[in-house]
Structure formats: structure tokens, C-alpha cells
Amino acid sequence: MSMNVGLPAYEQIREILREEIITGEIPSGTNLKKAELADRFGVSPMPVREALQWLKGEGLVSALPHRGYKVISIDEDFIRNIFEVRTAMEELLARNSIPHRADSDIDKLIAINEKIAALSNHEQLNEIVSLDKLFHTTLYQYSTNPIASEIYEKYRALIYTLRKNCGFSSNRLAEITDQHSEIIDSIMKGNEGDLEKLIRKHKNGAMDDLLQRFKIAQSI
Amino acid sequence: MSMNVGLPAYEQIREILREEIITGEIPSGTNLKKAELADRFGVSPMPVREALQWLKGEGLVSALPHRGYKVISIDEDFIRNIFEVRTAMEELLARNSIPHRADSDIDKLIAINEKIAALSNHEQLNEIVSLDKLFHTTLYQYSTNPIASEIYEKYRALIYTLRKNCGFSSNRLAEITDQHSEIIDSIMKGNEGDLEKLIRKHKNGAMDDLLQRFKIAQSI
DNA sequence: CAGTGGTCTAGACCACGGG
DNA sequence: CCGTGGTCTAGACCACTGT
Numbered sequence: 001m002s003m004n005v006g007l008p009a010y011e012q013i014r015e016i017l018r019e020e021i022i023t024g025e026i027p028s029g030t031n032l033k034k035a036e037l038a039d040r041f042g043v044s045p046m047p048v049r050e051a052l053q054w055l056k057g058e059g060l061v062s063a064l065p066h067r068g069y070k071v072i073s074i075d076e077d078f079i080r081n082i083f084e085v086r087t088a089m090e091e092l093l094a095r096n097s098i099p100h101r102a103d104s105d106i107d108k109l110i111a112i113n114e115k116i117a118a119l120s121n122h123e124q125l126n127e128i129v130s131l132d133k134l135f136h137t138t139l140y141q142y143s144t145n146p147i148a149s150e151i152y153e154k155y156r157a158l159i160y161t162l163r164k165n166c167g168f169s170s171n172r173l174a175e176i177t178d179q180h181s182e183i184i185d186s187i188m189k190g191n192e193g194d195l196e197k198l199i200r201k202h203k204n205g206a207m208d209d210l211l212q213r214f215k216i217a218q219s220i
Numbered sequence: 221m222s223m224n225v226g227l228p229a230y231e232q233i234r235e236i237l238r239e240e241i242i243t244g245e246i247p248s249g250t251n252l253k254k255a256e257l258a259d260r261f262g263v264s265p266m267p268v269r270e271a272l273q274w275l276k277g278e279g280l281v282s283a284l285p286h287r288g289y290k291v292i293s294i295d296e297d298f299i300r301n302i303f304e305v306r307t308a309m310e311e312l313l314a315r316n317s318i319p320h321r322a323d324s325d326i327d328k329l330i331a332i333n334e335k336i337a338a339l340s341n342h343e344q345l346n347e348i349v350s351l352d353k354l355f356h357t358t359l360y361q362y363s364t365n366p367i368a369s370e371i372y373e374k375y376r377a378l379i380y381t382l383r384k385n386c387g388f389s390s391n392r393l394a395e396i397t398d399q400h401s402e403i404i405d406s407i408m409k410g411n412e413g414d415l416e417k418l419i420r421k422h423k424n425g426a427m428d429d430l431l432q433r434f435k436i437a438q439s440i
Numbered sequence: 441c442a443g444t445g446g447t448c449t450a451g452a453c454c455a456c457g458g459g
Numbered sequence: 460c461c462g463t464g465g466t467c468t469a470g471a472c473c474a475c476t477g478t
Binding site: 046050057059077080081082084085088089091092096144145146147148150151 | 266270277279297300301302304305308309311312316364365366367368370371
């Protein structure tokens with residue numbers, strides 16, 4: 001098989017399965033059997049097992065002892081759940097980045113947001129998502145909590161993959177830059193309490209939009 | 221070695237290493253070598269590897285590619301970090317349990333808190349911690365977010381282990397039941413906004429107390 | 441009690457890092 | 460360039476599930 005790249009087999013298997021689960025190529029409820037997968041990827045049981053355990057940690061598969069791994073339902077509830085966790089981490093990261101922020105960071109945030117605004121007219125999905133990611137990592141760059149950062153990054157990547165499959169609503173794009181501006185304002189004013197609320201608002205907006213797009217994608 | 225119990229080797233190794241890291245038996249900065257550990261536990265490389273990867277996921281060891289696993293510093297920053305994550309999850313779990321709570325749950329919470337109060341005079345550490353755990357799992361029992369629950373449980377267990385090594389300050393015990401009462405009151409009044417604030421207050425209290433006890437334990 | 445899940449072995453192999 | 464880290468193999472084995 002195509003286990004040719006430099007990456008370890010368990011990582012490749014993990015990425016492939018994740019993509020296939022999220023896109024629905026492997027339907028919800030499918031039983032993932034060790035033997036089948038080992039056969040499919042041309043590897044021994046151990047790398048398959050590791051991939052499945054990781055996906056279980058991500059919440060994409062469920063496991064009952066001695067009853068194997070099963071693909072969960074990628075439904076609205078699941079999307080809500082990962083958004084809730086990611087948002088909680090973002091509130092935390094934003095909060096403990098505050099004391100360390102420099103003026104130059106605010107300039108950087110403004111510049112990124114202007115780039116997003118410029119692209120929004122042309123709906124260039126991947127670039128917008130990349131810039132949005134950059135905006136938020138800049139916002140959280142001084143966080144001193146690597147555990148929270150890791151959880152954040154895990155679900156950011158997952159939502160990114162979902163977003164690639166669903167796209168944005170057209171009115172969401174203007175909302176993003178507006179909400180980023182609000183966040184920048186609250187930082188300049190040094191208003192810590194507001195920042196958390198604005199981030200939650202921003203993330204709830206993102207979630208609502210993705211849920212809407214997801215429902216549309218499902219109904220096709 | 222004593223790989224006799226029914227649990228898988230990687231779990232036993234994980235638990236042993238976690239305990240030893242938290243108690244300082246394996247000092248911060250120690251390089252954990254696959255070969256040494258495999259030898260020590262009388263197993264092959266794979267279970268050792270799995271245990272280390274899990275501990276890395278918990279944040280107890282760091283790993284640089286091709287430079288092995290290293291025990292992190294169990295210091296105030298680390299304790300703060302895991303408390304922040306756990307607290308964020310608890311706020312989330314409490315928030316989305318609210319719509320499903322029944323009156324009987326409130327009675328149960330009151331009963332648990334009374335038991336804690338009764339024990340507090342005798343400073344029975346393990347029982348108090350168990351009841352505290354029960355109080356909070358009751359508080360979050362209707363959460364519909366299994367991903368958040370799993371993260372919560374992971375760090376709850378870690379903090380529990382730390383607490384076993386440090387104990388409570390004597391004045392903390394009264395504080396716990398008081399803050400639990402405040403939480404119960406806010407639920408009875410249906411005050412959602414307050415609940416999150418009270419949980420954060422409760423958890424910050426727990427963190428400050430553990431940090432204080434930790435410093436004392438360190439200085440001995 | 442057959443089938444499968446879950447784990448472990450005892451090495452082998454390659455890639456990388458540091459002297 | 461040697462040592463070690465990191466991963467994989469190709470089975471074996473036991474525990475549990477469900478028919």
C-alpha cells in the first residue's frame with residue numbers, strides 16, 4: 001500500500017481514517033475491525049490499534065471493551081461538543097495571554113484582519129481559514145498553558161477539516177472580520193472581562209454557521 | 221515483575237510511572253529510556269511506549285523527536301495549568317447540565333454536602349475527596365458532552381493523586397462545604413450566570429489551597 | 441464454544457542527534 | 460558514525476461476547 005511517506009504508519013492511518021469519518025465516507029456506526037484495517041493498510045495490528053486509540057481520544061470513535069471500535073455519529077451534537085471544548089480552551093488561552101501582550105501584537109492582529117477582509121470578497125476558503133488560524137494563534141501566543149494549547153490545537157484541526165467540507169455562509173465572512181475587530185478593540189481598551197465574552201460570541205457564531213452549512217451538506 | 225493483575229501492562233506501567241512522577245520519586249527532568257523501563261517492568265518495548273505516550277498526553281512528560289521522553293517539572297505552573305483546564309471543563313459541564321436537572325438532584329447534592337461537613341471535623345482525607353468527587357459528578361451528570369467529560373475526568377484523577385500527597389489545609393475543609401452550599405443555592409434559584417462564577421471561585425479556592433500545601437510539602 | 445477483541449512478544453530496522 | 464529513539468512485524472495468547 002501507500003505507506004511510503006516518511007510519516008509513521010499509525011499517523012497516516014489516523015489521518016486517513018479521520019478524513020474518511022468526517023466526510024462520511026465511512027458511515028456513522030461502522031464497526032472498525034482490527035483485522036480488516038490491518039489488511040487494508042498492509043500493516044500489522046499494532047499501528048492500527050494506535051490510530052484507533054488516538055481517534056477514540058479525539059471522540060471520533062467509541063469503544064466498548066471487547067466489542068470493538070465504532071464510528072460515532074458526526075452530527076450536530078458532535079459538532080456542538082467539540083466547539084464547546086475548543087471555545088472553553090480559547091477563553092482560557094486568551095485570558096492568560098492578556099498580561100503578556102505587546103502593542104506590536106495589536107498591529108499584527110489588525111493587519112491579519114485586514115487581509116481577511118480583502119479576501120472575503122473572493123471567498124477563498126483555504127486562505128481565509130489559514131488567516132483566521134493565524135489571528136487566533138497570535139491572540140493566544142503568550143499563553144503559558146501548553147496543556148490547554150494542545151487540546152485547543154487538536155479540536156481546531158478537527159473543525160478545520162469539517163469546515164473544508166462545508167464552507168462558509170456568505171454572510172459569515174463579514175461577521176468574522178467584524179467580530180475580530182470587536183476583539184481587537186476590547187484588547188486595546190484592556191477590558192479583560194469583555195474579551196472572554198467576545199470570544200464566546202465569535203465562536204458561537206462560527207459554530208452556528210458551521211452547523212447550518214453542515215445541515216445543508218447533509219441534506220444533499 | 222508484578223504484572224500479575226488483570227489490567228494490561230501498559231496501564232499498570234502508566235499508573236506506576238504517574239504516581240512516581242507526581243510524588244517526585246522520579247525527579248523532574250529525568251530521561252525515561254525505553255530500554256531501561258522495558259527491563260525494569262519485564263516487558264517488551266510496546267507497552268512502555270504506550271504508557272509514555274499517554275503520560276505525554278496528560279502533560280506529565282515531554283517528548284522531543286529522537287531525543288526521548290523527559291519528566292516535566294511538577295511545579296506551581298504545572299498545577300495551575302491542569303487546574304485551569306479542569307476548571308474550564310467544569311464550567312462547561314455545569315452549564316450544559318442546567319436544563320436537565322431535577323429537584324431530586326438538589327436533595328442529593330445537599331445530602332452529600334452534609335456528609336462532607338460531618339467528616340470535615342475528623343479530617344478523613346480519602347472519604348472527603350471521594351464525596352467531593354461525587355458532589356461534582358452529580359452536578360455534571362446530565363452533561364451531554366462526553367469529550368469534555370473525558371478531559372475533566374483525566375485531570376480530576378491527576379489532581380486527586382496530587383491531593384493525596386499534599387492533604388488539605390484545615391481551614392479549607394469548611395470552605396469546601398460553604399462553597400458547595402453557595403453552588404446549591406444558585407441552582408435552586410436557577411441562576412445560570414452565577415453558577416459558572418461560583419464554580420470558578422470554588423476551583424480557584426481548591427487550587428490556591430493545593431498550591432499552598434504543595435509548597436509546604438516541597439520545602440520539607 | 442466459536443469468534444473476535446485486545447494485548448504482548450522478541451526481535452529487526454531505519455532515522456536522527458551528538459560527539 | 461555510533462548510539463539510541465521510534466516504529467513495525469508476524470504471529471501468539473487469553474478474555475470476553477454472543478449465538
